[in-house]
Amino acid sequence: MLYCLYYSPCGSTQEYAVKVAETLGPNPIYVDLTRSDGRLDFQREDIVIFAAPVYGGRLPVPLVEKLERMRGDQSHVITMVVYGNRAYDDALLELNSILVGDGFEVFASAAFVARHVFHPEVAADRPDKQDFQEAEAFANRAKYKYDEMDYSEPKVPGSKPYREFAGMPVAPIADPASCFKCGTCATNCPVGAISKEDPTQTDALKCIDCMRCVQNCPSQGRVLPQKVQEMLLAKLSPLAGVRKANEFFY
Template sequence: MDKKINTLYFSATGTTEKIVCEIAREISKDIDGKIMNINNIDFTLPKVREESVSFSEQDIVIVGVPVYAGRVPNVLLKYLSSIKGNGALAVSVAVYGNRNYDDALIELKDILELNGFKVIGAGAFIGEHSFSKILAKGRPDEKDMTIARNFAHSMYGKFVTGHEIKNLTVKGNKPYRKYYKPRNKEGVPVDIRKVTPKTNDNCTDCKICVNVCPMGSIDFKDVSKLNGICIKCGACIKKCPHGAKYYDDEDYLRHKYELEIEFASRKEPELFI
């Protein structure tokens, strides 16, 4: 296969990265099973998003984002819209926390196509929910990874056969649904966008939370302070080695509990080829 393999992903807690990179590795294997060079672009941290990237018809790009409130995270829209496809082939991947991916996958596909990509495949995969260590715990797991590899084989077949690329249909609504909102105990929608993490006495000031925050919001001198927005990605909480970060907002915790109860049943990846 005479094409360059690329990954392009946002992955605060590593779940999207795991799926996207596995698909890319499987696609990049030659007939002897050796993995060819892959160009990885991880735009999780803000510095990377300061510069746009451009591809060409010689590129295959596996693009992955997490699902936030049923959509592509709005904080990523400006960066994603700046990427130039120039006829590159793309595989779009959305990773959600076992609730629903709603319109995120069709939204990502639309963004890529507007940017000049030819989207030849799409997949909605499940990763451990950013709010929880229980909901979809440990996912993507080996079953998910097997599905990802099989998906990659299907994509590879499209590349090597040279079949005409037809318009891909994926599940979703147009116009897109509004961002999913949790409700309080009275059933009234609540806005948890301004909820921020707290810091307890376990903190050793190791600065890991500063380094992993995808918004660059955690203050370096005082890690208990935020200088920007919190997108509830879970990175500072899940990557803190001492369990020093947590949320205590009543509406947030109620929503987290409801998600863990209502969506405990395992969902499986959905693929569009």
């Protein structure tokens, strides 16, 4: 069976994962790890795509917890990380290491670029046509390697101990001028950080700053605090005119 698993609060990781899955073969089984608890077991004959976003050069902590619940029986794996045009640092190595420890065999990996969730002008409009063409080519080459029964693990960038990233000490807040407490943010928060009883209340310790609530709000009623926005814009603006290349490992 062909499985496609992705953790994608804002959608870009899912887009890349679906493109690779559709290229690999018909009728892939999709699992949205943003929702699933990750308690899954796979068989030796399965091919599994794992796609993850990068937060501060690492995997999101909730995803790591889900990955560690999975088990493979030498199941063959393609791994992908998606980052916002800065760097993916240790994330791909972290993903591969966890899966190998879970009993999977990684035979192809990639790092793709998507629009940065904190700065809409950084990698704006990505993934684009060129990105999807490259994702398709990656899938075809990975399939060729699999058909040749070459399951060797690719060497990917990164180092141990992994880069430290504890997240940001703030969370998006409700804008009282535009938030009408519809609850869309609370319903869709992947970590349950937003109160369903009062969606203006957010647990900053639970929040992973995935920005799903900001992106999905129908009234544009959730924002980062103004000072945080200004800091992020200043830090990320130099990347706005840079097109970083996707990277592939076989």
